[in-house]
Amino acid sequence: MNLQTSDWHWQEIFESMHNGVVAINRNKEVIVFNRAASRVLNIPQSLAIGAQIDQVISNSNLIQVMKNGKEEYNQRLDINDRSIISNRSPIWRGNNIIGAVAIFQDISEFEVLSHQLDTFKAINKSLDDVIESLDDGIVVANAQGVIVRANDAYQHMTGITAKEFVGKHVSDLLKQGYMNKSVTEMVLERRSQVNVMDVRNGKDLLLSGNPIFDESGNVTFVVTAIRDVSQLNELKAKLAESEQIKDKYFRLLEHLRSQQPFKKIITKDPEMQKKLEIAYHVADVNTNVLILGETGVGKELIAQLIHRASKRAKQPFIKINCGAIPPNLVESELFGYESGSFTGALKEGKSGLFELAQGGTIFLDEVGELSLDLQVKILRAIQDKEITRIGGKKPILLDVRIVAATNRELESMVKEKTFREDLYYRLNVVPILIPPLRDRKADILSLVAEFLGKFNRKYGYQKWIHPDVMDVFLEYDWPGNIRELENTIERLVVTYREDCIGMDALVGTSLQLLKPSKIDITSLQACVESEERRLLAEAYRTTGSTRKAAAILKISQSSMVKKMQKYKIESTSTK
Incomplete structure (x- = not known):
């Protein structure tokens, strides 16, 4: 049986409450939405009463409470830029659950006080932690001794x-x-610093x-620091240990920063x-990595990820396109040269790319394009961990990661004798084969959205892609990945004149012969x-908030929520 709102006496009680009250019936309809709830959530009662709860408060969890029959207490929610604490319970009639109710309070007014209290507690705990972390003994006495x-x-x-002396007078x-x-x-008498030597528990103490x-x-207060003089010689070892701990946390910080490249590698493909x-796993060791894959699959991004997730992240990342350097300049570019090594050489000589990468990572892109002569020299550099400049x-x-x-x-x-077997095995310690885009169709939609947003922002457009064109994208094999x-x-964004990029935009491209799997005449309403x-x-x-987004679009927040649900636009919360 559903609850009704005809009982005026409890309705008036709800309206007089300072706390917000929201209740729903078995049909998930809002039957109670008092003035306090309207004020806190900034939603008119007229729009809330009778509406589906998810259209009013998307993260109320009342439906779940009604389904499982379990109470939820002291649940914090962020709604419309306000923080609330909510208690939620099912409404029982006999053995049947006929609805659910949430009672909540806006706690934003207590946030400053709570923050100050938390800060005080944190400072107090930090001071305790500091005192307990010291190798020196610390004793504190009050003004009475x-x-x-x-x-x-x-x-x-x-x-x-501590039980033997805390709370006792020093005399x-x-x-x-x-x-x-x-x-x-002595300190209370002199009102100044006092240093003495004493022997306690068989130890010389300062x-x-x-x-x-x-x-x-x-x-x-009087604060006395006690140091075991016999331990002074151990301070260097402790300092070294502290340096190791510092380096550990520094590497951890760099490790967290290095995760940034993951945001640039867009994929949902398992x-x-x-x-x-x-x-990511091999980034933390110095082993050589060979990245394999077709042109355009993102091999350089993976190489950058490995570098920036490694301990070498703050050192250089040097990319060498082995197929782009003229053959007569490859050796001098890679290994450098001394002054006067050949005609046209710089008078002061030049450092090679291997030298410039000291401490960092060398990325040998298109390594299969290297000549056999140069393969020998690179192999020697990897094996011997040293190079010699031309004329040097x-x-x-060398301290580089390959x-x-x-x-x-x-x-x-290797079988055809065009690539040295020994170099192949040196490079192929950890092979990573990147799958082509045609085997990662699930990534196409995400990549299209990323690139479309990128070029719209770059060129100041607001273009979007017709679903039929998206179907063609999904059917195409993308040999260039x-x-x-x-x-x-980018070509479609800058060359097509209409905001909606339709099928005719594909004319003259390699995609023009493909047809969408389902051809439909798009109506004006669909567009x-x-x-x-x-x-x-x-x-x-852009805003991360339904309220702010609604203000930009000049519609009500409730309309914004309903339209997002209609078009199945995911949201983390209703703000």
């Missing part, structure tokens, strides 16, 4: 537990033999006491994602809806 705090290091040095501790000298009393003054100049996982006599030690790539069948070239797809999108969906999606993507 009573011990109020001692860290673990002090207890370890002296062999005294009593002297009488009981816990200490030979009271630095605290005690340094310092007074803490209030604004009136009165001593409020096989391609496995390739990215392999690349002194070898230069990542190579090719679109050729190196194994066949992602590079061909990107170039095609209007397609354009409306694009504008809604773009506004929401």
Whole structure:
């Protein structure tokens, strides 16, 4: 049985509440939406009452509560730029659930106070952590000479537990033999720093006491630092250990920064994602990697990912296109030369690309294009980890990581004696074969959206692609892979005059002979809806908020929510 809103007495009670109340019936219709809920959510009651709950609050979770019959307490939600705490419960009538209710409160007014409290707690905890992390013992006494705090290091040095002296006066501790000298009393008497040597628990200790003054100049606390003098010689080792810890966290930070390239490699294909996982996994070691795949599949992006996810990320990434350097200049470009090595050489000589990559990564693109003579020299550089400039006599030690790539069948070239077998095995330590775009059809839609947005922004357009053209994209084999797809999108954006890129835009391209799997005469209404969906999606993507997007498009937020649901535009929350 569904709840009705005809019982005026409880309805008036809800209206008088400070907390927001939202209730739904079995049909998922909003039957209670009090003034507090309207104020907090900025949604008129007239639009909410009777509407489907998901159209009013997309993340209310009331439907789930009604389905599973489980209460949910203290759930935090961000709605319309406000933070609320919500308690949600099913509504029972006998043994049947007939609805669900949420009671929530806007906590944004408490955010500042809560933040200040959290900050104070964090500072207090940080101070405690600092005191406990010190190798030096720390003892704190108040102005009356009573011990109020001692860290673990002090207890370890002296062999005294905190229960034995915290809360006791230092003079009593002297009488009981816990200490030979009271630095605290000396500091309180002199009102200045005091340094003394003492022997406790068989250890030579240096005690340094310092007074803490209030604004009136009165001593409020005495802080005494105790250092085991015998441990001073161990400080260098501890410093080295600290440096290692620093380097570890530095590498971790660089590791997190290196994940940025993943955002540029757009893929939903499971096989391609496995390739990215392999690349990321081997990035942290210096092993050689050979990236294989057709032209345009993104081999250089994978190489950059490996470099930027590695410990060499802050060092150079040098790309060498082995097929683009003139044969007579390849050796000098790779290995450099000394002054006067040949006619036309620079007087001061020149560093080669291998030298410029010191500490970083060399990316040998199109490695299959290397001549046999040059293959020998690169093999020697990899094996010996050193090079010699043209005309030079002194070898230069190398610290570089080799990542190579090719679109050729190196194994066949090895059999044909056009590629050295020993170099092949040196490069092919970890092979990563990148699948062609025709085997990754699931990525085409995402790539088209990325490239279309890119070129619309670059050239100031708002163009979109007709579904029939998208069908052609999905049927086409893309022999040039992602590079061909990107170039095609740019060409269509800059050459086609209409905002809607239709089938006639493909005339004169390699795609013109393909027909969409389903031919349909597009109506005006279909075009209007397609354009409306694009504008809604773009506004929401730009603002990240249904309220802000609705304001840009000059429609109500509820209309924005309904239209996004109509066109199945995904949203993380309704803001």
